[in-house]
Amino acid sequence: MRLRCFLLRYYPPGITLEYETSAGQVGQKTIDLLSLTPSTNLDRLATEIIQAEPLLTDKYREHVLQYLGRLVEKIIAGNNPKQTFYLFKSLRAHMLPLTNCAFNKSGDKFVTGSYDRTCKVWETASGNELVSLEGHRNVVYSVAFNNPYGNRVATGSFDKTCRIWDATNGRCFHTLVGHMTEIVCLAFNPQSTLISTGSMDNTAKVWDVETGQELHTLYGHCAEIVSLNFNTHGDLIVTGSFDHTAKLWDIRTGKTVHTLQAHRGEISSTQFNFASNMVVTGSIDRTCKLWDVGSGQCVATLRGHTDEVLDVAFSVTGNMIVSASADCTARVFNTATCNCVASPVGHDGELSKVQFNPQGTKIISASSDKTCRVWSVDNGQTLQTLVGHTDEIFSCSFNYEGDTILTGSKDNTCRIWKS
Numbered sequence: 001m002r003l004r005c006f007l008l009r010y011y012p013p014g015i016t017l018e019y020e021t022s023a024g025q026v027g028q029k030t031i032d033l034l035s036l037t038p039s040t041n042l043d044r045l046a047t048e049i050i051q052a053e054p055l056l057t058d059k060y061r062e063h064v065l066q067y068l069g070r071l072v073e074k075i076i077a078g079n080n081p082k083q084t085f086y087l088f089k090s091l092r093a094h095m096l097p098l099t100n101c102a103f104n105k106s107g108d109k110f111v112t113g114s115y116d117r118t119c120k121v122w123e124t125a126s127g128n129e130l131v132s133l134e135g136h137r138n139v140v141y142s143v144a145f146n147n148p149y150g151n152r153v154a155t156g157s158f159d160k161t162c163r164i165w166d167a168t169n170g171r172c173f174h175t176l177v178g179h180m181t182e183i184v185c186l187a188f189n190p191q192s193t194l195i196s197t198g199s200m201d202n203t204a205k206v207w208d209v210e211t212g213q214e215l216h217t218l219y220g221h222c223a224e225i226v227s228l229n230f231n232t233h234g235d236l237i238v239t240g241s242f243d244h245t246a247k248l249w250d251i252r253t254g255k256t257v258h259t260l261q262a263h264r265g266e267i268s269s270t271q272f273n274f275a276s277n278m279v280v281t282g283s284i285d286r287t288c289k290l291w292d293v294g295s296g297q298c299v300a301t302l303r304g305h306t307d308e309v310l311d312v313a314f315s316v317t318g319n320m321i322v323s324a325s326a327d328c329t330a331r332v333f334n335t336a337t338c339n340c341v342a343s344p345v346g347h348d349g350e351l352s353k354v355q356f357n358p359q360g361t362k363i364i365s366a367s368s369d370k371t372c373r374v375w376s377v378d379n380g381q382t383l384q385t386l387v388g389h390t391d392e393i394f395s396c397s398f399n400y401e402g403d404t405i406l407t408g409s410k411d412n413t414c415r416i417w418k419s
Helices: 042-053 056-077
Strands: 001-008 012-018 026-032 088-089 099-101 109-114 118-124 130-134 141-146 154-159 160-165 171-179 183-190 194-199 204-208 214-218 225-230 236-241 246-250 255-261 269-273 277-282 288-292 298-302 309-315 320-325 330-334 340-342 350-354 362-367 372-374 381-384 393-400 406-410 414-418
Touching: 001 026, 001 056, 012 056, 012 246, 012 350, 042 056, 099 141, 099 269, 099 393, 099 406, 109 141, 118 141, 118 154, 118 340, 141 183, 154 183, 160 194, 183 225, 183 269, 194 225, 204 236, 225 269, 236 269, 246 277, 277 320, 320 350, 330 362, 350 393, 362 393, 362 406, 372 406
Parallel strands: 269 309, 309 350
Antiparallel strands: 001 012, 012 026, 088 414, 099 109, 109 118, 118 130, 141 154, 154 160, 160 171, 183 194, 194 204, 204 214, 225 236, 236 246, 246 255, 269 277, 277 288, 288 298, 309 320, 320 330, 330 340, 350 362, 362 372, 372 381, 393 406, 406 414
């Protein structure tokens, strides 16, 4: 094999090696650097990488050091406590209230869903509407880009269907029919070949993106499925249900791999870490639980909230978890020790959504008190309060670089905040 070039992945940190085989085929392998920090000894790390990777020899040492340095620079750039966000645009996006919004991978576009039965794609830089996706017969509740590609949008509706659209011209490629009741969650796999939908009919389905054909129906839950995600490899799905359980499913067979059973209340949120060896679940039983994907065993219960946990999220590298609760607080946990390392306090209403920035140094939270707060992961202190919405904020997200925030509110607007 012959090394062709290096490619950098900033979030989470990694170096991808593009190579050519003796038969002329081009392939890639990625060296994940999930534990890279500004204090990492880069000389030692470069030596370890070269010793472990047959494609690399000592002649590439300076290249490896240079790329490691660039990755560290990105981490440091995201650790600026003086970073502040200002309101760039306020968009009255729809005729009726918003239900959800989401960035594409790069963050140069975002999508909104609404009670008005439409979905719209927007340009972040200008705030201009690019295309309106029309055809659903009821509320558009779930929306997603097929990241990292961003050329497709999926919409899940209370009309029991999911639609796959061209993100550029608004053409509807497929209408996915089969659920018996409302679709309330959906996700593309990272390879953009499959989409999964979760429904109030107690099932999830897996569909082929190219053909629109149903591949599997995931039977096993005995109550509504309200959360689902693919792992990084795209071969497993986790579903969270009001039946108090989460389940891991094998995409190839559509069969249950493990039932994650230990919560005493409905599951509200689920997520894989980047390495795909752990899952976190949040529940109205006031706890989060950390699960081992290989065994399906609960390895830790994360306690401290005094009311329902409404959202959970891993940091990009998976070394931390943040939870959002109806008790008006968030909590940050170290995944290695499962200790609570910060308890952001300051909201006057329940928190419905939380997310880390790509660098893992800050958290944003959406609250029913009409504000979004930016917090320091180190000490849980408020860095900034984003004010201006006139009703509950239900969604907040960072773009890929961490320099833009999108908030969605029941005041029928979404706001773009830039640093």
